[in-house]
Amino acid sequence: xxxxxxELKSKIIEVLNLEDIAVEDINDNDALFGDGLGLDSIDxxxxxxxxxxxxxxxxxxxxxxxSIFVSIETMANYIAANRTK
Amino acid sequence: xxxxKYISQYCVIENNSVAINGEPQFALENGSFSEFxxxxxxxxxxxxxxxxxxxxxxxxxFLTSEIILKEVVNPAEENDIALVFANxxxxxxxxxxxQSSIADETAYFPSPSVxxxxxxxICIGEICIKHKLQSENAFFVFGEFNAAFMSNYxxxxxxxxxxxxxxxxxxxxxxxxxxxxxxxxxxQGKLEHNEQTVNTLYxx
Amino acid sequence: MKKNVYITDTNCVTPLGFDVTSNWxxxxxxxxxxxLHDKLGMLESFYASVIDSEQLNTAFxxxxxxxxxxxxxxxxxxxxxxxxxxxxxxxxTAFVFSTTKxxxxxxxxxxxxxxxxxxxxxxxxxxxxxGFTTEPIVVSNACVSGILAIAVAKRMLQSGVYDNAFVxxxxxxSEFVLSGFNxxxxxxxxxxxxxxxxxxxxxxxxxxxxxxxTSHSDEVQNGDMKILGDxxxxxxxxxxxxxxxxxxLFRSIESAFxxxxxxxxxxxxxxxxxxxxxxxxxxxxxAFNRLGLQxxxxxxxxxxxxxxxxxxxxxxxxxxxxSARKNQLIGSKGFSEMGVTQSIxxxxxxxxxxxxxxxxxxxxxxxxxxxxxFEKVR
Numbered sequence: 330x331x332x333x334x335x336e337l338k339s340k341i342i343e344v345l346n347l348e349d350i351a352v353e354d355i356n357d358n359d360a361l362f363g364d365g366l367g368l369d370s371i372d373x374x375x376x377x378x379x380x381x382x383x384x385x386x387x388x389x390x391x392x393x394x395x396s397i398f399v400s401i402e403t404m405a406n407y408i409a410a411n412r413t414k
Numbered sequence: 415x416x417x418x419k420y421i422s423q424y425c426v427i428e429n430n431s432v433a434i435n436g437e438p439q440f441a442l443e444n445g446s447f448s449e450f451x452x453x454x455x456x457x458x459x460x461x462x463x464x465x466x467x468x469x470x471x472x473x474x475x476f477l478t479s480e481i482i483l484k485e486v487v488n489p490a491e492e493n494d495i496a497l498v499f500a501n502x503x504x505x506x507x508x509x510x511x512x513q514s515s516i517a518d519e520t521a522y523f524p525s526p527s528v529x530x531x532x533x534x535x536i537c538i539g540e541i542c543i544k545h546k547l548q549s550e551n552a553f554f555v556f557g558e559f560n561a562a563f564m565s566n567y568x569x570x571x572x573x574x575x576x577x578x579x580x581x582x583x584x585x586x587x588x589x590x591x592x593x594x595x596x597x598x599x600x601x602q603g604k605l606e607h608n609e610q611t612v613n614t615l616y617x618x
Numbered sequence: 619m620k621k622n623v624y625i626t627d628t629n630c631v632t633p634l635g636f637d638v639t640s641n642w643x644x645x646x647x648x649x650x651x652x653x654l655h656d657k658l659g660m661l662e663s664f665y666a667s668v669i670d671s672e673q674l675n676t677a678f679x680x681x682x683x684x685x686x687x688x689x690x691x692x693x694x695x696x697x698x699x700x701x702x703x704x705x706x707x708x709x710x711t712a713f714v715f716s717t718t719k720x721x722x723x724x725x726x727x728x729x730x731x732x733x734x735x736x737x738x739x740x741x742x743x744x745x746x747x748x749g750f751t752t753e754p755i756v757v758s759n760a761c762v763s764g765i766l767a768i769a770v771a772k773r774m775l776q777s778g779v780y781d782n783a784f785v786x787x788x789x790x791x792s793e794f795v796l797s798g799f800n801x802x803x804x805x806x807x808x809x810x811x812x813x814x815x816x817x818x819x820x821x822x823x824x825x826x827x828x829x830x831x832t833s834h835s836d837e838v839q840n841g842d843m844k845i846l847g848d849x850x851x852x853x854x855x856x857x858x859x860x861x862x863x864x865x866x867l868f869r870s871i872e873s874a875f876x877x878x879x880x881x882x883x884x885x886x887x888x889x890x891x892x893x894x895x896x897x898x899x900x901x902x903x904x905a906f907n908r909l910g911l912q913x914x915x916x917x918x919x920x921x922x923x924x925x926x927x928x929x930x931x932x933x934x935x936x937x938x939x940x941s942a943r944k945n946q947l948i949g950s951k952g953f954s955e956m957g958v959t960q961s962i963x964x965x966x967x968x969x970x971x972x973x974x975x976x977x978x979x980x981x982x983x984x985x986x987x988x989x990x991x992f993e994k995v996r
Contacts, residue, residue: 497852502736504736504737506732509722509725513722513726516797524800526802529797529798529802530802530983532719532798533758535758538986539984539985542853542854542985543854543855543985545854546854547852547854548851548852548853548854548865548869550851550852551850551851551852552759552850554756554758555738555741555758556753557736557753560753566774567773567774570777571773573777574776576849576873
């Protein structure tokens with residue numbers, strides 16, 4: 330699980346082009362949206378693509394993303410339980 | 415006869431170098447556009463993390479405009495600065511990138527953050543957001559730099575009181591080849607605003 | 619003193635017909651161009667408003683025997699041809715072309731030279747076909763392009779740079795755009811339902827439309843349209859979502875009214891954007907309410923044509939002009955129950971109503987908005 334969290338952090342930094350943010354800067358329970366990392370609606374859509382591409386998880390309803398993309402912790406838990414690759 | 419208009423500031427980016435009002439200010443000897451853009455961003459002390467999410471056309475348009483606007487815009491008040499931009503390749507650089515993400519059936523992952531930049535006017539949106547410019551805007555495409563159209567359109571916006579100032583720009587980017595000429599037209603300044611001077615900014 | 623500018627001739631090429639008359643008759647019958655289409659590339663079946671290629675080729679053969687044109691080029695030429703045949707092109711005639719993606723499907727061929735996909739190359743091809751002598755002006759400003767093209771042409775005629783202008787707009791349904799809207803989770807699973815409580819996204823469409831504009835009042839007859847004012851103002855809020863307060867649209871409409879001097883009470887009709895996404899329709903309702911326009915009959919034509927991107931603003935203006943000429947409001951297809959929080963007067967069924975002044979609006983990616991006010995010449 331720890332490895333998955335680290336992997337997610339570096340993927341998010343890369344895919345969402347987060348400049349000047351390092352893996353160490355992101356805590357497992359930091360909010361990804363709003364005040365935390367300050368991600369926006371396009372980032373949320375991009376995270377849906379990331380779930381599909383890297384973990385074989387297809388979200389059919391974008392509203393599901395809301396509860397999944399709360400933090401690295403919630404994302405990792407969801408991926409661990411639902412991944413197909 | 416309408417009152418004269420002037421070009422108060424201009425910025426040109428090409429060949430990995432930046433010139434402001436004709437004076438070279440920054441250059442990066444070697445490097446890709448994205449390396450150059452990042453170096454210029456740092457050199458001019460810009461602090462706007464969203465910059466790194468932009469596609470190359472938006473980075474180019476944003477940088478060239480920001481160098482002028484950071485001196486001109488007063489964040490404490492409304493700034494009625496219209497944006498009139500044009501280029502030759504539209505958003506084709508990002509279009510090609512997006513197309514490659516849907517070309518392979520075994521690796522078919524269309525990216526929303528790439529797709530959103532497959533419109534040339536997104537770069538105008540980025541500049542407007544940075545400075546809260548709720549003002550006139552339009553993006554045009556021409557086979558080549560069109561000084562006559564640009565100067566006519568800017569003049570008309572000023573003469574019909576659709577804007578107080580007009581930021582005009584030629585922002586061309588395709589596959590590491592780029593050139594941006596951005597200039598501010600208003601009622602005061604040193605350079606008279608007409609087709610000829612606009613052409614000079616582009617060619618010199 | 620700025621010159622007056624008028625629209626005298628209109629035409630459109632859509633799945634509902636290849637001229638205004640056939641489109642109008644189809645609209646009166648409540649027909650929609652939207653249908654269910656099979657797999658395209660990696661996309662499973664999807665709803666879209668698509669022009670039948672065979673019918674298009676047959677119609678095009680009546681104009682030209684040349685075969686090297688793309689589908690979009692044929693649509694554009696068919697839209698322009700009957701209008702151009704009525705007028706003379708001079709060296710003071712502007713050619714304004716609105717599109718978002720042009721011949722983007724050429725990129726599907728990996729050997730395609732990028733120059734072929736240039737919007738200016740497409741504009742030049744159409745311009746050469748008809749013998750325009752001035753440099754084509756291509757407006758590519760996302761989903762407001764079609765209506766912005768009218769504002770641009772009007773401004774250039776107003777300033778006296780040109781005497782008259784042909785404005786043409788077109789976009790086609792492509793895998794490029796379909797997959798992109800899909801990645802944005804913005805596609806409706808059923809034909810789109812603008813302003814309805816069950817709306818859940820966009821249906822895409824393809825079309826071309828064209829108008830002739832002039833600053834010479836001796837070319838103008840009763841029933842033609844005078845352009846009273848315009849505005850094209852950015853939200854400065856987000857590149858892919860509209861401002862929640864409709865700020866840019868509010869200011870665009872305000873700017874058009876200010877230029878026109880028209881009292882808002884005189885407005886008889888708004889042809890709105892109505893893409894049927896949650897946020898767009900809500901934003902429009904907010905903007906119209908802020909302007910006190912909530913009692914003016916409003917519709918979206920997207921339920922008939924889908925969202926035709928760079929063509930939509932011009933196509934919907936052509937239909938709105940026909941509405942004004944016939945004094946007939948077209949019911950907003952797909953709407954049954956109010957789905958925006960601020961009340962607006964969505965037209966449920968075709969209604970006869972005198973239309974002397976109407977407003978056309980559009981909003982799009984990049985935070986852009988455009989509004990143009992029209993007056994029927996009487």
